[in-house]
Amino acid sequence: MQIQSKAESSFVMLDRICEIQFDVMKGMKTFNQAPACLAIESCAQLGAFHIRFNIGFCRHVFLIKVKEYALCPTDIIHGSFSITGTCLSRSSDAFLYAIQITNDKNFCNKGTFLFGVADYDERFDNIRLTKHYQDIFSDLYDSDRVSPKSKGIISLSDRMSCNA
Secondary structure: OOOOOOOOOOOOOEEEEEOOOEEEEEEEEEEEEOOOOHHHHHHHHHHHHHHHHHHHOOOEEEEEEEEEEEOOOHHHHHHHHEEEEEEEEEEEEEEEEEEEOOOOOOOOOEEEEEEEEEEOOOOOOOOHHHHHHHHHHHHHHOOOOOOOOOOOOOOHHHHHOOOO
């Protein structure tokens, strides 16, 4: 069963978020004869959603650089893929992630992604974007669809403060 986000966005490259821990997020994506470059975009979106969740959706998150990523051995990908992002380091305005995408047919690609974080301002409307990303996240991470949360899952008190 493929679940698609109901939020107003036509460029969400994740089907669901399966697990959230303080430094790790896992998600799923099913591709149907898609260009292999969309695997990179899916990885980047997973990392960005993990950061948004950790900071309470109160700042703008953007990809600065894909530091390394092995190009896919094929131009087209097909099937269900698991994506795992692990935060390697963080500061108040930058996050470095190792993110890998795998399937059950021995496909595995991984890379290092650098993200930046900036305060919302006149270019990035706080109210509109906070609600937008919270709605998408809620659609992707529905607690009724995922297994029970294990120890180490982020709680509201664990999130980084917007005032930090």
